[in-house]
Amino acid sequence: SSKLSADTSAKKKLIFGDRGMTLEEEINESNKYYRSHDVAVIYKKPTPIQIVKVDYPKRSRAVIKEAYFVQASTTDYNGVYQGYYVDFEAKETKHKNTFPLKNFHQHQIDHLKACQKQGGICFVIIKYVALKRYFIMPADNLFEYWDGQRHDGAKSIQLQQIIDCSIEISPNYNPTLPYINAVQQLIESGREKK
Amino acid sequence: SSKLSADTSAKKKLIFGDRGMTLEEEINESNKYYRSHDVAVIYKKPTPIQIVKVDYPKRSRAVIKEAYFVQASTTDYNGVYQGYYVDFEAKETKHKNTFPLKNFHQHQIDHLKACQKQGGICFVIIKYVALKRYFIMPADNLFEYWDGQRHDGAKSIQLQQIIDCSIEISPNYNPTLPYINAVQQLIESGREKK
Numbered sequence A, B: 001s002s003k004l005s006a007d008t009s010a011k012k013k014l015i016f017g018d019r020g021m022t023l024e025e026e027i028n029e030s031n032k033y034y035r036s037h038d039v040a041v042i043y044k045k046p047t048p049i050q051i052v053k054v055d056y057p058k059r060s061r062a063v064i065k066e067a068y069f070v071q072a073s074t075t076d077y078n079g080v081y082q083g084y085y086v087d088f089e090a091k092e093t094k095h096k097n098t099f100p101l102k103n104f105h106q107h108q109i110d111h112l113k114a115c116q117k118q119g120g121i122c123f124v125i126i127k128y129v130a131l132k133r134y135f136i137m138p139a140d141n142l143f144e145y146w147d148g149q150r151h152d153g154a155k156s157i158q159l160q161q162i163i164d165c166s167i168e169i170s171p172n173y174n175p176t177l178p179y180i181n182a183v184q185q186l187i188e189s190g191r192e193k194k
């Protein structure tokens, strides 16, 4: 409509990110872009399922008739970028000022710690849905807050703390969520530390 | 029994690998060992499933009532070993002298090529069930045979060719299949090439 094309910011909103996509959809689209442009090979891991009963109808494909969701032992995403193993969890929140740690599960923390120990590039992508803000938070910082809560520490991370330790990324058109730029920064800052 | 304990080779057979495990079970057990000993973090990817119908019975966990198997777009296994991204496909065959290339799918080859391009350590673990022999075949060699068959090349790889280009591994007790030693060799031989 003419109203939309006259209003650049509304148009931008239409093109960039305001299509009601979930964080997972945004990352999956970005991964497709990264794979097709030889930037990185990163996939969402399939949901683990315990299959109990399968029917094999004649002249038709197999149908799973009874199955259950199984607790995942790892994170949402992994893959390879320029020789580096990349592993991360994606989390969205409707909160505006805080991020409750109960959004994480112990097995996700354990997996990220194990991967980091092996030299992987590990982090979390946090989306504040209401704020439309996206953060790449290094796993090290997550571990600090996670381990802290056991010793009478806070049960949630404040937005300002996330801003202070993370790399903020802005949604874009192609890729939808250019998070590999932040991964590159994590790699470079890791090199500096050594 | 006394007969067994007297016969070392039979005993060995009982302990090592003759428990009717599939190759996947052997690799999964090895991965568990490697993870618990901080050697590597490698997992089997879950089978991708398209879920159509889920029931949520009261006071009971969700039951998937209709779902279908979906073609995987990647390989069986990936993970991280000492900073390296590791990606591989596991294949067993009942053949004794040959390995038919139709055991592979185009998407598996494409995925291995994409990962290799990103600097991943990519290979296939081939198990000759009848021979009880295991080979780690570098992805480069697989690509050669795969691409060759399109240009009037052979439709299968001969055992001798696999022996010539692969690292043979022997089943063991812990880990069941010590394939990380071969991965280490692949990394070292890659470094020499550069």
Ligand SMILES: [Mg+2]
Binding pocket: A076, A089, A090, A091
């Ligand atoms: Mg998630």
Ligand SMILES: [Mg+2]
Binding pocket: B076, B089, B090, B091
């Ligand atoms: Mg397989």
